[in-house]
Amino acid sequence: MNIQWYPGHMAKATRLIKEDLKNVDIVVKLLDSRAVIRSENNDFNKILNQKKFIRVYNKCDLADENETMKWQNYFKEKGEDVFFIDSMSKKGINEVLSYLNNIKSTFRANREVRAMVVGIPNVGKSMFINSITKKSNAKTGNRPGVTLSKQWIKVKGEVYLLDTPGVLPPKFENLEDGVCLASIGSVKDTILDREELCLKLIEFLIERYPDKLKERYKLESVEKMPIEVYEDIGRKRGFLLKGGEIDYLRTAVTVLDEFKNGLIGRISFDRVCDL
Template sequence: MSEEKIEYIQWYPGHMAKANREIKEKLKLINVVIEVVDARLPLSSKNPEINQYTWNKQHILLLNKSDLADPEVSLEWIEWFKKNTEIQKVVLFDAFDRRMKTELVRTIQDLNVKEKAQVKCLVCGIPNVGKSTVINSLIGKKKTQIGNKPGVTKGQQWLSTPDHLMLLDTPGILWPKFEDPLVGLHLAWLGSIKDTIYEKENIAADLLKYLLIYYPGDLEALYKIEVEGKNIPEVFDAIAKSRGLLIKGGEYDYARTSVLILNDFKNGRIGRITLERPE
């Protein structure tokens, strides 16, 4: 197991370009744009091209999956977005917290500046940030398919809520090119990019590198290992040994260990972790 350079990951399927065009066609109907990002990577998971939907709309930035993110860093990000963007509201959200749902509905209604009887909201974001889970929370029952992988929502659909909201659910949309290779790496960590286009061992090693700097105690607690003084390959070995991930001949199985580390992060098992910090 060796340390590798960051991969330059790109992924922009044709269906995303089509979805982008279809959203633009419906924009004249929209009162409020709810942009969903992942609170663990709020800047990298924010599609810069969504600005074309929001320039003359009321705009909520929803830092979803806040229960999986580092709470102190999340507060820093809220202040950063308030100071550095023109977004009307920046809101922490956990789709399974009723109080947060109530607060989000109140925020949407407060932004109903045209006093519409039924507020029409565009719910948008990149793949796998939890848009469908957010919508299911607002409508009070399961109406949209959800899953911890990109590309679950295939088309657009209007859905109504008990609070007189109309929500336009849209497929996850990436932008055509990541100028910063770190962004592609970050989105691979989240599972926002299909895992057939990158080497899992490489991105798992880069994830471990970050966790060893900011969250070494969480790694030690989950995997029952010691990390002090160890480099990336040695930590990989320790995790593989702890979990009994071996191949024929007693060698460590780095492929399975990489999948384990990435899944443990995506599912919040390592701890409440935020993988980027405001400047």
Template sequence: MSVQWYPGHMNKARREIEDVMTQVDIVIEVLDARIPDSSQNPMLNTLRGEVPVLRLLNKKDLADRERLDLWLTHWQGNATIMAHPFSTLDKADVAKISQWVSQMVPHRGSAEKPIRAMIAGIPNVGKSSLMNALLGKRVAKVGNEPAVTKSQQKLKVTNGFQILDTPGILWPKIENPDASYRLAVTGAVRDTAIDYEDVALVGLKFFMTDYTDALVSRYKLKNMSTDAYDVLKVIGSKRGALRSGGKVDMHKSAEVFLSDVRTGAIGPYVMETPEMIAHEERLVEEAKAKKEAARLARLAAAVPQRQQASNLAYRQAQKNKADSDTLDASEIENTDNKQ
């Protein structure tokens, strides 16, 4: 599966970000702490250029801190990146944002030269909740499904700090299929764009491998099967996802499991590490190179065929011309004889 969900307003949002990026001093990128890499938008990295970015790893209460620390270490040393675990529900975290922003943009921050920050991120990571927490009032619509914000808002936090909200944007093509699944498992794309059972099985395989004890404890599993489908069926039977006759409703089972994953009912987790992402990126590049090589091979193989077709067309044209010349000569001869 590869999730490709790119509503029209997202294309508009991309153009808007391009237009205002030259006026921005810093980007505040809200990420999902459970998928620190997959919840980044590579398009945003391209658009921001050298503009510094403060990465807020939101929903830290749902994340495995040990794995989260791997990402903080991974980004250390990059002068344009600052990253912190974060929660929009933690007032202490929200209060630190002004301090973090000032550290990255020390040359601005006065009433005459306020820091102009853009809040950005993919859908459903908590951008609107962050804006409301920063401003101390409800100014942005908050929803439990992606793509609630659909227009830009420019607001003053303090005399020396302004924020610009942008719509959550996914990129047109998600090249890494594994990232597609992780985005779907954590709820970054609309559920109407995914196959519930398919996504749930991927998420379940991850928990069976990486967080076995938490999974067993949550669903009181005994002698857990190694087959994710069988485990999902057991979860469904234990959680009342049954049809008439006692048959397990697998779609309902998937809904139950994904709801538990997204709310943290199974326990804190992080679905990716820097090492894992580096490996996946290599596989993606290898697959792209293989696809390109196959394309070039098809073109190379087609050259003789096109040349043969061209030669045949040339010979046919020459024959037609010869036949025409012969016909013309014959007509002239007949005319001379008649005279």
């Protein structure tokens, strides 16, 4: 399965981000707590050069709590400024806002703080901005590609945020990266073979979170081949075609949607021990 999605607007957005960097004081790299490593676009690191940045991991409510704790300790030991937040419930939002307001004291000029928010599609940039401003300034949606233009937004205190479109790297390093990012919703599922993606996701869940998979779909066992578990899920949900054949597409759409919305459980793709 080949997973790539880099439409023209992403290339344009990357160029604009590079141009706008000279007008900002700090970059907020918004990432997904479920994919601590893979939700980071390494192309941004090349563009940022020496620009100051912080990492803010959104959707911590969907990530494995034990793995998140290990990541927090990992970054603490490295002395990095990192925040794990949930924009929906506003958990951790005040800490990020306080940090941005406090860095004003490091400026020579008496002016506002200008921060740029960057990230891959569907990490929740617009929801983050709406939560931190307590307004509905930015468009939101649980699908990639909602924000297509840049906009400056006033935040409480003396902070302005520059919202930017979500941008993926032009090419994924390997299939596992593509499966991870597609599963968390950063790649439009309409361009994918959703049945094959579902099979890859089930394979991952059998390996890392078998109990959650078994409990969600009321399965007797997941100690089987991924395709057999896939079919068991279809049968349990009653997704059958004429003649009793499994409706693989309907099953795939259901599993992928339930995973993205956290219904299978709190799950993390990336672990500190994998470094």
